[in-house]
Amino acid sequence: MEGPAPSAPAPEGAKDDGAATTAPSTGSGEGKTDGSTTPATKLDAKNGFAGVQLGAPFKSFRNLKESERSGDHITYRVTRGTPSYGGVALKDVSYTFNKGKLDTIVFSVKANKDCKGLKESLERELGTPQSTSAQAQVWKGEKIGLRFAIAGNSSCGGSVVSRELADAISWAGLQP
Numbered sequence: 001m002e003g004p005a006p007s008a009p010a011p012e013g014a015k016d017d018g019a020a021t022t023a024p025s026t027g028s029g030e031g032k033t034d035g036s037t038t039p040a041t042k043l044d045a046k047n048g049f050a051g052v053q054l055g056a057p058f059k060s061f062r063n064l065k066e067s068e069r070s071g072d073h074i075t076y077r078v079t080r081g082t083p084s085y086g087g088v089a090l091k092d093v094s095y096t097f098n099k100g101k102l103d104t105i106v107f108s109v110k111a112n113k114d115c116k117g118l119k120e121s122l123e124r125e126l127g128t129p130q131s132t133s134a135q136a137q138v139w140k141g142e143k144i145g146l147r148f149a150i151a152g153n154s155s156c157g158g159s160v161v162s163r164e165l166a167d168a169i170s171w172a173g174l175q176p
Helices: 039-046 112-126 168-172
Strands: 064-070 073-078 088-098 101-109 136-140 144-151 155-162
Touching: 039 112, 039 144, 088 112, 101 112, 112 136, 112 144, 112 155, 155 168
Parallel strands: none
Antiparallel strands: 064 073, 073 088, 088 101, 101 155, 136 144, 144 155
16 A cells, blocks of 8 residues: 655655655754753654654655554555665665554665664764664663664664654663
């Protein structure tokens, strides 16, 4: 089933080139009381990934194809455009909506050689992850969590989850 239409919300008046674009942020943007920010507050302030905002309504997306349905959760695969993050092209990008609002973004990289570059971009933008293992890093704010994993030399990818909109199992699954 084809969804309404590029891979990310296109703000009114924005040029549609099929790549991810930024929708209005609903993140808190607040740091600690001393004015500094932590990885957790940076992630909450971003409220999304690769220019796509969590909580965005389904109707603001295009070029999506339904891939899974479970109750109020419907997952769509991006069918056109090349979303990127930190200059790294992503592939197998999917968005899960809960009651019509984006609650989870799942992604992998287009070329395995880019895993290190994506990890470095995440660390540069979000800071040191709160928890790590040999294969995964997790950044977890009050509202938004991101898990990035590298599977040996073969592949890498991650998920970005809204605590408010995703199910409790998805939020709890943000472990390294």
